[in-house]
Amino acid sequence: MNRTRRTNGTTSDFRTPRRSARPRPGTSRKTGQSARPAARRQEFALPTTITEPLPAVEAFAELDMSERLLKALVDEGMTMPFPIQAATLPNALAGRDVLGRGRTGSGKTLAFGLPVLARLEGQRAQPKQPLALVLVPTRELATQVTDSLAPYARALHVRFATVVGGVSIGRQTSALRAGAEVVVATPGRLKDLIDRGACRLDHVAVTVLDEADQMADMGFMPQVTALLDQVPARGQRLLFSATLDRNIDLLVRRYLHDPVVHSVDPSAGAVTTMEHHLLQVRDTEKHDAVTEIAARDGRVIMFLDTKHAADRLAKHLLSVGVRAAALHGGKSQPQRDRTLAQFKNGQVTALVATNVAARGIHVEGLDLVVNVDPPADHKDYLHRGGRTARAGESGTVVTLVLPHQRRAMDRLMADADITPSTARVRPGEDELQRIT
Ligand code: ADP
Ligand code: MG
Numbered sequence: 001m002n003r004t005r006r007t008n009g010t011t012s013d014f015r016t017p018r019r020s021a022r023p024r025p026g027t028s029r030k031t032g033q034s035a036r037p038a039a040r041r042q043e044f045a046l047p048t049t050i051t052e053p054l055p056a057v058e059a060f061a062e063l064d065m066s067e068r069l070l071k072a073l074v075d076e077g078m079t080m081p082f083p084i085q086a087a088t089l090p091n092a093l094a095g096r097d098v099l100g101r102g103r104t105g106s107g108k109t110l111a112f113g114l115p116v117l118a119r120l121e122g123q124r125a126q127p128k129q130p131l132a133l134v135l136v137p138t139r140e141l142a143t144q145v146t147d148s149l150a151p152y153a154r155a156l157h158v159r160f161a162t163v164v165g166g167v168s169i170g171r172q173t174s175a176l177r178a179g180a181e182v183v184v185a186t187p188g189r190l191k192d193l194i195d196r197g198a199c200r201l202d203h204v205a206v207t208v209l210d211e212a213d214q215m216a217d218m219g220f221m222p223q224v225t226a227l228l229d230q231v232p233a234r235g236q237r238l239l240f241s242a243t244l245d246r247n248i249d250l251l252v253r254r255y256l257h258d259p260v261v262h263s264v265d266p267s268a269g270a271v272t273t274m275e276h277h278l279l280q281v282r283d284t285e286k287h288d289a290v291t292e293i294a295a296r297d298g299r300v301i302m303f304l305d306t307k308h309a310a311d312r313l314a315k316h317l318l319s320v321g322v323r324a325a326a327l328h329g330g331k332s333q334p335q336r337d338r339t340l341a342q343f344k345n346g347q348v349t350a351l352v353a354t355n356v357a358a359r360g361i362h363v364e365g366l367d368l369v370v371n372v373d374p375p376a377d378h379k380d381y382l383h384r385g386g387r388t389a390r391a392g393e394s395g396t397v398v399t400l401v402l403p404h405q406r407r408a409m410d411r412l413m414a415d416a417d418i419t420p421s422t423a424r425v426r427p428g429e430d431e432l433q434r435i436t
Contacts, residue, residue, distance in 0.1 A: 082107035104386030166333035288427035
């Protein structure tokens with residue numbers, strides 16, 4: 001799709017100011033607390049909202065939603081909208097496009113889920129012709145989005161189909177044939193289904209891109225744009241992301257029309273609730289330090305570079321009596337689902353993961369993330385750390401740093417705008433236990 005194919009006449013007014021921090025005169029610019037200079041994080045200048053956004057609400061009840069949906073929110077214990085929801089929901093419910101940035105745990109799922117559900121209440125999709133599309137980067141996230149919207153979907157009789165790779169395509173084909181109003185999908189599998197004639201996007205009225213930055217990072221952009229080009233141009237688009245890097249600039253320019261922008265700086269939110277520790281260890285002591293941390297009372301996610309290393313560590317931890325499990329892309333989808341469920345319910349206390357688990361996965365009450373291997377860059381760091389300190393809780397991110405990794409790690413911290421506390425630790429010391 002191209003912006004010039006938009007039909008509602010305001011197209012020519014839509015401009016994305018490039019690398020300019022100045023709002024155009026006479027326009028409103030809603031950027032929350034993001035006073036950070038654009039150049040440093042290589043973010044693009046946010047698009048200027050042309051039409052005045054509707055004001056934020058203070059309660060869900062003020063929103064233009066059916067009694068049934070409001071009741072479902074109450075039943076789920078949702079009383080007050082989170083800031084990103086308060087700001088974007090009035091606009092999204094009115095049919096506006098939205099560009100929302102909020103750190104992990106800020107409540108993006110309902111921010112897009114409620115408008116999708118409100119719009120589809122009482123509508124029936126034809127076989128193979130969903131009315132809403134939610135694109136997400138990973139299978140885990142797809143399942144999670146579907147699960148967290150399920151109570152509301154049930155209340156409104158809106159049918160969801162989850163379309164992800166790694167599991168049987170037959171069931172997904174049947175779900176689409178039976179008719180699903182909402183499809184939650186990873187790009188690759190959705191393309192397969194479309195190629196097989198099992199799904200068409202020409203009835204899609206609302207499109208959501210969740211964790212758009214990660215989709216870009218994972219190289220999904222060509223697939224995502226190919227899918228978006230099949231969606232009718234006049235539809236509504238909601239784009240949510242933890243960061244707004246320049247690599248999603250294209251999506252914003254090409255597919256969002258006069259969006260309402262809500263942006264809260266991700267690391268500004270993070271520093272208030274998260275502690276960051278760099279623990280300097282020697283090569284010879286790292287293994288014992290990791291084992292000691294994993295054996296703590298509470299749960300922990302440990303990140304490693306490779307599937308192989310993750311499997312090895314999980315095996316070792318099991319052998320010393322820690323209830324550990326590995327989560328990575330080499331596991332089958334049912335295995336991954338099971339592991340995640342066991343971690344959530346506490347059967348597994350140490351989740352040993354590669355970056356697969358680093359985004360979108362929400363585990364209640366997780367207070368410690370350990371980078372056994374340092375992340376590749378500051379974005380990785382923030383996303384891994386985002387597994388903890390969610391929704392106003394506090395959490396700790398510990399990164400084990402070998403002598404030769406110190407310089408790179410200091411640079412990464414500077415890029416992430418984080419001042420960590422640094423300690424030299426050895427296995428068996430109180431200091432290590434205190435921090436973790
Ligand atoms: P994000 O997608 O921004 O990372 P989620 O949508 O997964 O965040 O929400 C994080 C957690 O906060 C979830 O457990 C969700 O149920 C909870 N949550 C979201 N909105 C609210 C709300 N308005 N009130 C209470 N809890 C909420
Ligand atoms: Mg999310």
